[in-house]
Amino acid sequence: MNIELSFLQKAIKEKNYISFMYKGKSYKKEKALKLDKKDGINILTTTSANFDFALVYKFQVLKDRF
16 A cells, blocks of 8 residues: 555545645545545545546645544
8 A cells, every 4th residue: 555545544534634636637625535446446535526546646635624
């Protein structure tokens, strides 16, 4: 497991907001709700959409919580 997945799991557990880039679009202060593995792909579910976590970059866990 890579370090970003570990940070994401902690953010989900502790209800921290996250920010990241996905396919050239910036997502800021997203609520990370869950991380599922489907057909070998890690799927990040947020309040706005579902994302293939392998395509997420510039991932950050924010200090703010929800």
